[in-house]
Each structure stands twice: as structure tokens, then as C-alpha cells.
Amino acid sequence: MFTFLNQYGFEAQRLKAVLFDMDGVLFDSMANHAEAWTRAAALHRLRMTREMVYMNEGRTGSGTINALALEQWGRAATQAECEAIYATKSEIFNSLPPARPMPGALDLLNALRQEAIGIVLVTGSGQRSLLTKLDDAFAGFFVPERMVTAFDVRHGKPHPEPYLMGLRKAGVSAGEAVVVENAPLGVEAAHKAGIFTVAVNTGPLPDDVLAHAGADVVLPSVRSLLEAAIR
């Protein structure tokens, strides 16, 4: 499993756990997030383009809102503002057609489980609708003891804290794990945590952005990772 990573400098025989990001990796949900963020921001006097959504992906909701507020209002957002904007964003998100599981994701999880490789979720999301959907789409794979969400961390991605916590939950060291990420800030967080990082470029950003963020390999999709892994 993942022996193809040997050519990129990762000793695949050491692999004990894979740490998965959620949005844009397990769920094909980023188009919905982009739609919800751009509309919610406009309703709260902030400007956020779709590209900005993809570039900020991985931050917690308040992390994203504060980054915009500092840049456009010249001050941090208050907690009440963060809560109001994130509530609007979540409401719009939940009104959109439900995001589908990413093609290949369930097969990849099953293949890892067959090899007894640990699976941990590391997401900046605090979106309860998606977190609860995890168990519908990927039954039995994600339980709180093996999940890191926006509710668990002080510093969101791109800080390494979420991935360091993911390693602890997996009970493995950085050299025994691989991260699967789609977002530049998520890749940066994983790279800073010292973990070999596979970027799956499921969005509109150029591959370079993910490589510069610290990805060790950039693949075009989750299915391409599955195919490389089981080849």
C-alpha cells in the first residue's frame, strides 16, 4: 500500500496511519463552500471571491472571517460578528444540494482498513451537517477518538497543531504517517508538522500552489491516489 511513494522519498513500509482532510478530499464539497462563503461575505459587507475561498480553505470559520476583516475592515472581527457570519455561511451551505462523497474515497478507506493502516480525520470544519454526514457516507470509519475538527484545536490550519493532534490520535510518529490534503493551507499545516503530504488537486488552483505550500506529491484526484496505491 502506497509503495509508489518510495519514489518520492517516503518509506512506505513504515506507514501506520493516513490522516485525511475532509472537504475536497472525502467530500466533493468545495463548490458548495465557495458559493456559501461568497454569498455570506457579501451579506456582511465583506468581499470574498471564489479563488479566495480556495486559498483560505483549511482555516476555521473564525480564522477565515478574521483574515478578511483584518484586510478589509482594518480590525479583527468580534466573536459576535464571527458567529453571525459563520451562521449565515452554514445556512446557505445547508440550503444547497448536498455534497457527494468524493469518487474513490470510500474504496481508498476500505483498502487502508484491509491493510490495518490507521485512519484519522483532520479538518478545520465546524460544520455539523457535514461532520454528521461522515458516518452516512463512510460508515464505521470516523469516530470522535480519531477525529480532529474545528472544535478541538486552538490554532487552525495552516498552523501544524491540527495535524500534530491527528498524529497523537493515530498513536504514530510523523515519519509513520501520510496526509491527504487538497488545500494550500492544509498542505502547509501538514508539512510544518513534518508529515509526508500527498496533495490531491480537486479544485481550480494550479498544482504549483500546492507544491509551493509543501506538498511532497501532487495528484489530480482521490481516485488517482487510490489507483496508484493499489497498483
Ligand code: MG
Ligand atoms: Mg480540504
